[in-house]
Amino acid sequence: MRRTMNRPTIAFVAALVTALPVAAQDSPPPAVSHFTLDNGLELVVIPDRRAPVVTHMVWYHTGGADDPNGQSGVAHFLEHLMFKGTAKYPAGTLESAVNELGGQLNAFTTADITVYFETVPPDALGQMMDIEADRMHNLVLPEEVIDAERSVVLDERRQRVESQPGSILAEQVSATLFQNHPYRIPVIGWAHEIEALDREDALSFYGQHYAPNNALVVVAGDVDAEVVRQMAEDTYGNVGRGPELPPRARPEEPPAQASRTVTLRDARVSLPSFTRNWVVPSYRQAETGEAEALDVLSAILSDGAQSRLYQALVVEAGIAAQARTSYDGGAFDYGRFVLYSAPRPGTTLEALEAAIDTEVDDIITNGISETELNRVKTRFIRSTIFAQDDQVSMAQTYGLWLTTDRSIADVAEWPDRIRAVTADDVKAVAAKYLRPATAVTGYLLPLAEEKAQ
Structure with a gap:
């Protein structure tokens, strides 16, 4: 039911970015309402009356990058513990209520946020709000619950990381890519630090970060904004304001001075592959137009059958089994640009790397065509x-943007900013950020295979 993400996954971020509402000439944007309660809680309501369903999401402005030193994984650990109930709503109450209604619920933790959500019939929204408001302040955590859930998290780490060579490599690449920023630490935590997490650690994090003035509630679906606002006043409005948290001031990443490589050889690997990773600005950090240009650059390289990498490496040269890129611009602090590829049998990783470098270098040197640019823009807008x-994607979109210091207007204006990207903008960000001298490359190899073979 619950899932963990070190950073928003490629698919997750792509869904959030491409879910942004389009400009007026394409389709009218939803009539979004934005409120702030007296206790500091933000509320966003997105009416959508096409089906008798509502999605209710609670976004806390805290995630794995906010874990105290030596307590990696505590934000994710608390996400698990939040389902252990309160005196008013004991463990299992929320799950039973949603299941009886034929609804869905889930939660996830990233480096920057922790989110809980339910999709239910509209007449159950008040009950969902009351349960979430109650566990925002009144969580009950007996010692035996702590011990049992810690074992669950450790088992989750074994299944999702330690049993999967690709996940092990990704963890090590992140630890190398970010030298100073806490994005280098896995959201689920290092195993030896998870083992040491206790009740006091969880309650301390809960008391500091779980409060109305550190939360955003997004409601999308068959609802009226004023009715939802009153429901929020009657539930979340009764929760006292928490401590005033200072602005997030995480350690800054120093400029990269050298390329680095991370190699993992594992008997469980049958197909070699590699990733190339760069630290780049997120949407929140980037200079005007750069984040949008990075999104377009990624799409030109690998979005669809007409993309540069697919045409050059899969169709024409026939040397790649897979070739894709992603731009993770949804982070609160630094973004990441990732290139991934795996060769077809008979092709070495070195040959594949050289071919990919040629394609990237061509964009840096010669830029892109207007045809490519317009194709990608059309796909984005469509x-x-x-x-x-x-409605879930819409709720996620607004939640992501508002928890990274953006506004409702920023969401509505995003398509026009994509339209404004020029070929020169794409060439400029490629030259500025995709430099081999600053990349971290990860190699995933069969146990007995050398990189060049």
Whole structure:
């Protein structure tokens, strides 16, 4: 039911970015309402009356990068513990209520946020709000619950990380890519630090970060904004304001001075592959237009059958089994640009790397064509229209943008900023950020295979 993400996954971020509402000439944006209660809680309501369903999401402005030193994984650990109930709503109450209604619920932790959500019939929204408001302040954590859930988290780490060579490599690449910033630490935590987490650690983190003035509630679906606002006043409005948290001031990442490589050889690996990773600005950090240009650059390289890498490496040269890129711009602090590829049998990783470098260098040197640029823009804008049919994606979009210091207006204006990206903008960000001298490359190899073989 619950899932963990070190950073928002490629698919997750892509869904959030492409779910953004489109400009007026394509489709009218939803009539979004934005309130702030007296206790500091933010509330966003997105009416969508096409189906008798509502999605209710609680976003806390805290995640794995806020874990205290030596307590990696405590934010994610607390996410698990939040389902252990209160005196008013004992463990299992929320799950039973949602299941009886035929609804869905989930939660996830990233480096920057922790989110809980339910999708239920509209007449159950008040009950969901009351349960979430109650566990925002009144969580009950007996010692035996701590011990049992710690074992669950350790088992989750074994299944999702330690049993999967690709996950092990990704963890080690992150630890190398970020030299000073806490994004280098896995959200689920290092095993030896998870083992040491106790009740006091969880309650201390809970008391510091779980409060109305550190939370955003997003409601999307068959609802009226004023009715939802009153429900929020009657539930969340009764929770006392928490301690005033200072602005997030995480350690800054120093400029990269050298390329680095991380190699993992494992008997469980049958197909070699590699990733190339760069620290780049997130949407929140980037200079005007750079984040949008990075999104377009990633799409030109690997979005669809007409993309540069697919055409050059899969169709024409026939040397790649897979080739894709991603731009993770949804982080609170630094973004990441990732290139991933795996060769077809008979092709070495070195040959594949050289071919990919040629494609990237061509964009840096010669830029892109207007045809490529317009194709990608059209795909982006079309995706925004289709995404409005998914209320969960819409709720996620607004939640992500508002928890990274953006506004409702920023969401609505995003398609126009994509339209404004030029070919020169794409060439500029490629030259500025995709330099081999600053990349971290990860190699995943079969046990007995050398990189060049």
